[in-house]
Amino acid sequence: METILQGLLLGGLYALFALGQSLIFGVMRLTNTAHGDFIILGSFITLTLTALGIAPWYAVLATLPINWLIGYMLQRYVLNGTLGKDPLPSLVVTFGLSIVVQNLLLEVFSADPRSIDTEGFNTMSWALTGDISVGVLPVLILILALSSTAGLQWLFNHTSMGRSFRAVSDDREIAELMGLNARRVYAQATALAFVLVGLAGALQGMRTTVAPADGPMLLLFAFEAVIIGGMGSFWGTLAGAMLLGVTQQIGFRLDPGWGIWAGHLMFLAILVLRPQGLFPKTRG
Amino acid sequence: MTSMNNSYGQTKRAYAVVRNTRVSMPLLLIGIALVILAITLPWWGESSWMREFVEISCYFIFAMMWNLMAGYGGMVSIGQQAFFGFGGYTMLVLGNFLGVNPFVAVLFGAIAAGVVSLPISKIAFRLQGGYFAIGTWVISEVFRLTFANISSVGGGSGTSLTALRGIEKATRESVTYWIALACVVGSIVLVYGFLRSKQGLALLAIRDNEIAAKSQGIAVGRMKLAVYAVSAFGAGLAGALYFVGNLRISPDAAFSVNWTAFAIFMVVIGGIGRIEGPLVGALIFWALSKFFSDYGTWYLLGLGLLAIVVTIYFKQGLWGYVQERWGWTLFPTMRKLQIL
C-alpha cells in the first residue's frame, strides 16, 4: 500500500518531467533528446540562485522566467531551423545540445552530486495512519503536477494561445494564412514547456541530489510517461507518469537493482500490447 | 542511330544508365593499393598503430551501420549500442565459457546480434520518427540493466576476456588487426554492393517517399526489417571486435550511448546517406580525438557544437558539400540518365 502511494507521488514528479515534452511534441512534433539535460540545467540554475543567497522558494520562482527565456531563445534561434518532415536534424541538434549542456555543467559544477538546501523542508513528513507517512515535499510536487496538468489542459482548450498551438500543429501553412507567425508560436510553446522544465528541475534538486550526467535518465522517464499515457492528452501523460512511478516503486521494493528496469519493461510491454497508450487523443 | 521513330511518329531517344563518376575508378585503384599496404602493416608498423586501427575500425563500422539505417533506411536510432554490446557479450560468453576461439566468436557475436534484432524490431517498430529514436534507447538501457544483473559475466563491473590469455601478445594484436581490416573492407563491400543492387534502389525509394514506394509494390516493412537486422549485425560485429581488442567488457562500456553519439557525429560531419560520409567522418573524428581528447569536457563540448553547426548550416555534411560542389563520388550508387 505504501509502495503504491510512494509510486503515485513519484509519478507526480515524473509528470512534471513529461508535461513539457508532451507539449513540445504535441505542438511541433519535435523530439528534444536534451530534455532531461535541460531539467538538470534547471536544477543547477536554482542551485546557483540559492548559492547567491536567495531563499530556496524565491529561487524557484525566479528560475521560472529564466527558463522561459531559455526555452524561447532556444526554439527561436536554434530549434526552429531544424523543424520539418525529416526527424534527423532536430534529433542530431538536440543530441548535440545534450552533450554541450552536460559538459558545460561538468566544467562549471564538477561531477559531484548536489542538492538544493531547503532547510529541512524536504525531510518533513505527515503521518497518515499508524504505519504510513508521506513526505510533505512529494505531496507538494504532486499538487503542482496536478495543477500544471489542469492548467495546460485549460490553456489548450480555452485560450487563444492554446488555439494557436492546436492550429499550428494541425496545419502550419493554413495557420500562417490566418495570420499566425508559426515560428513565434513554436517559440512560445517551447518557452512554456521550459517553465515546467525549470520547475521540475528545481523540485528534483530539492527532493534528491542532482549531477550533470543525470539528464538522459530523466529524458527516458519523461518519454516513457508520455508514451504510456498516450499522445495528445495531458491527463494521459499524468496517468502514464503515475503508472511508471508505481511500477518503479514496486520494482525497487522487490530488489533495489530492479526499479528502473521494471519501469522500462512495463513501458515496452505497453508498447507491444497497446501502442497507442492508455488514453490517446486521436488527431483528426 | 541515336534516335528512332516509333509507330506514333514520336522520336525515341537511345539512352544509357550511367553510374560511375570520373573520379571513382582511379580512387578505387588507390583504395585497393592502400588495402594491400595495410595488410603488410604488422611487419613494419608499431603495435600501437594496430591497436588504434582496431579501435577506429569499430567506430567506423558502427557509424556505417548507423548511416545505413538512418541515411538509407530512414530510421534514426539512438539505441544501436544494444547490439554492439550484445555482440561483445556473446563473443565473451562463447570464448570464456564454451571454448570457442574468440577470433571466430566475433562472427558469431555479429550473427547473434542480427538474430536478436528480429524480435526486438517487433517492439521498436511500434514507434516512428523521434520517438522511435528514444524507444531504441530505452531498449538499449534494458539490455544494459539486464547484463548488469547477470553475475556470471561480472554484473555491473564487468569481466575480462580470459580465452585469449594463452596467446602471445604480438600474435594476438596482429590477428586482431587483420580481422579488423577484413571487417572494414568486408562491411564496405557489403554495404556498397547492397546499395547498388535492386534492393538498394528500393531502399532509396522508401527513404524518399514511403507511401509512393508502397504503391509501387515495394515491400516496405520487409526492407526496413532487413536494414535493421543488417545494421544490428554490423553493430554486433563492431562490438565483438572491439572487446577482442579491449579484452575487458562491462555493461557501461558495452551499452554506452556514446557509441551512437560518436557515430552520429561521424556521419553528420562526414555526410549522411553517403558511404564516403562515415569514412570522412571517422578520419576527422580520429584526428580530433588524437589532438584534443586531452581536453576532456571541452573536447566533447566542441564535438557537440560542431555537430549542431554542421547540421544546421551544412546539411549535407562535409563530404556531401564536396560532392555537390565538384561531383565527386567514391562509391557511386546514384544512377544518372544520360541521353546519348
Added chain:
Amino acid sequence: MATPVLQTNGLKAFYGDAQALFGIDFELNAGELVAIIGANGAGKSTFLKCLTGLVKSEKESISWNGQHIGGMHPGEIVRLGLAMVPEGRRLFPSLSVEENLLMGMVPQRKGPWNIERLYRMFPILKEKKNLPGTSLSGGQQQMVAIGRALMSNPEVLLCDELSLGLAPIVIREIYNAMPEITAEGMTVVIVEQDVGMARNVSQRLYCFQEGLVSLKGESSELTREQISQAYFGV
C-alpha cells in the same frame, strides 16, 4: 482610373526547380468578382498561393493598392486585407467549428463581419458550433472555411475551388451566399473548375493554361469556343 486593388506583373513561381507560373499579368479592381478557370495543373492555385504569400515571388511582381507585396509573409498579407478560402477547405481538425471561425480573428481587422452575422448567413454552423470542424459534411466545411476567411474582414476574398468535391445542389447553396458577401463592396476572386458557374457569377474572367494567361475578358462576352480553346490549349 483608380489603382487596381490587386495587380500582378509578369508573376513567376517555382516549386524548387519546377516552374509553375511563367509570367502572369492580372488586374483586379475594387468591387469586382473575377473568375479564374483552367485545367488541373494550369497554375490557378499556385497563383492564389503567390498572392497570399504561401509561395514566394518577386517583390515587384505583386501590387496591393500600388504597394509591392510580393514575397511578404502570409500573416502580413492577411493583415493588409487579403484573405483566402483554401483549396480543400483545410479546416483545423483539432478545433471546433466555432474555434475554426475564431481563428479568422487573429489579424484583428475591423469590419462588418462577425460571428453572429456568419451564424445568420449559415445557421447550420451555429447548431454544430462545438463539434470538431472536420466532422461536418463537405458543404458545411466549405461554409466554415468561407466564414473563417470572412472573419478577418478582408478587402479582397480569394476562393480556391469552392465547388471541389461537392454535389451540385450544395454548390448552388454555397454560391447563393455570394451576393451577401459582395453586397458591401467586397472584391472577390474565384478559382473554379465549374466553368458555367464561373461565367454566371463573375464580371470578368481569366483562363490559365500551363502557367500562362491564355484568355481574359468580360464573362458575358466570351464565347464557348474561345473558352474551350483557351482551356485546353488546342
